[in-house]
Amino acid sequence: MLTFPTHLFNPARITMRTAGSTISGGESLAGETDTIRTDGGGAWLIYMMGIELVTPDLIRAWRAWEDLLDGGVTKVLVPVADVRQAPRPIVGGAPGRPSALASDSEDPYFPEAVGFATPWIVATVVDAAALRATQLVINVARGARLKGGEVFALDHSTVGRRVYRVGRVLARDGQTATVTIRKPLREAVTAGAPVDFDWPSTVATLVPESDIAPDIGYGRHATVDIVFRESFK
Amino acid sequence: MNGYLPLGIQRNSHYWRQWRFVDSTGEPIDLTGATFEMDVKHSAGDPGVVLTSFDVALVDAADGRINVYLDGSTLAAVPGEQDSVTLAYDCIAVQSGYRLLVARGPLTLLPGVS
Numbered sequence: 001m002l003t004f005p006t007h008l009f010n011p012a013r014i015t016m017r018t019a020g021s022t023i024s025g026g027e028s029l030a031g032e033t034d035t036i037r038t039d040g041g042g043a044w045l046i047y048m049m050g051i052e053l054v055t056p057d058l059i060r061a062w063r064a065w066e067d068l069l070d071g072g073v074t075k076v077l078v079p080v081a082d083v084r085q086a087p088r089p090i091v092g093g094a095p096g097r098p099s100a101l102a103s104d105s106e107d108p109y110f111p112e113a114v115g116f117a118t119p120w121i122v123a124t125v126v127d128a129a130a131l132r133a134t135q136l137v138i139n140v141a142r143g144a145r146l147k148g149g150e151v152f153a154l155d156h157s158t159v160g161r162r163v164y165r166v167g168r169v170l171a172r173d174g175q176t177a178t179v180t181i182r183k184p185l186r187e188a189v190t191a192g193a194p195v196d197f198d199w200p201s202t203v204a205t206l207v208p209e210s211d212i213a214p215d216i217g218y219g220r221h222a223t224v225d226i227v228f229r230e231s232f233k
Numbered sequence: 234m235n236g237y238l239p240l241g242i243q244r245n246s247h248y249w250r251q252w253r254f255v256d257s258t259g260e261p262i263d264l265t266g267a268t269f270e271m272d273v274k275h276s277a278g279d280p281g282v283v284l285t286s287f288d289v290a291l292v293d294a295a296d297g298r299i300n301v302y303l304d305g306s307t308l309a310a311v312p313g314e315q316d317s318v319t320l321a322y323d324c325i326a327v328q329s330g331y332r333l334l335v336a337r338g339p340l341t342l343l344p345g346v347s
Contacts, residue, residue, distance in 0.1 A: 089276030091321040092237050092338035096276055100316040117313025118275070142279050 003077040003111045003201060007101050012050025014081055018042040019229060041183040043230040044163060044202060046078055053214055053222040061109040062214050062224060072208035077161055078228045079114060079201040082151040086197045087121055087144035115199050123195040126176055132184040138195055139176040146177045153200035156187035163202035204228035238336040242305045245345030254297035261297035267328035273340055276321045284308060284320065308342055318342040
């Protein structure tokens with residue numbers, strides 16, 4: 001499965017939002033309102049805004065991706081690029097920078113896999129967890145202790161690679177933390193499964209009927225936005 | 234002394250420098266009896282194995298001079314042969330029972346050409 005080259009298109013803003021539904025039973029006489037989710041946690045929407053296409057290569061690559069995404073038909077891996085908020089290991093007394101980002105493809109705009117030249121943050125699932133679990137026990141063997149709000153990815157054998165976000169840290173023992181996660185697990189995970197904080201990505205499609213055609217000014221420059229939705233096709 | 238000092242080395246070359254330690258007035262610091270530990274890991278605090286270690290030798294202890302040497306090929310097993318890889322190091326001087334941090338920072342491992 002191809003990986004969207006977030007690192008090359010370099011969006012100015014990346015936002016992860018929840019697409020889903022909640023319902024309310026209305027306000028009671030006592031002024032209380034009950035709200036519940038009816039979607040099992042919802043799906044991720046990934047907004048990438050302010051992508052500046054300033055070179056012919058970028059404009060051509062964007063057009064090619066517009067065709068590939070095909071109005072929401074094609075599933076791709078979409079990295080969410082959350083490096084600064086990751087549990088970064090310390091180098092020289094300060095949170096370190098990762099190694100160079102590398103892809104495995106001869107065409108840098110259509111990589112199959114993208115990752116750092118050498119693994120940066122090393123973490124694993126400690127205890128197996130079931131489908132739809134909302135808690136995980138994660139050990140960070142190399143990197144900072146989890147604090148909440150970190151984004152990570154798990155590779156599932158059936159539903160593919162999925163991105164999750166750490167909620168609260170419920171308990172801690174050294175580098176191991178029991179945390180809440182969103183979204184609920186898309187598939188069960190086994191103990192020892194690697195947790196990717198380096199360059200998390202998720203299976204997604206272009207939001208249907210999006211218009212992402214570049215509006216090129218003076219034949220030189222365009223600014224585009226794109227929204228992906230986590231895919232369960 | 235706990236200076237941040239980024240270092241770089243190519244996989245096909247050696248890092249070989251002489252360091253001299255002076256105080257705030259410019260006078261050399263006497264390193265007589267000091268030993269040095271200078272390891273390389275993926276990051277500070279990494280409980281994993283040491284990737285390699287610099288060879289640090291006193292040249293002129295009274296004048297604060299040491300030789301710092303590393304063969305880049307000792308990092309051959311580190312992935313990313315064609316990329317810039319960021320590792321971590323620090324240099325600890327052990328003297329008179331004290332462990333003093335003298336330098337720390339990233340060690341950038343780069344691919345070579347020749």
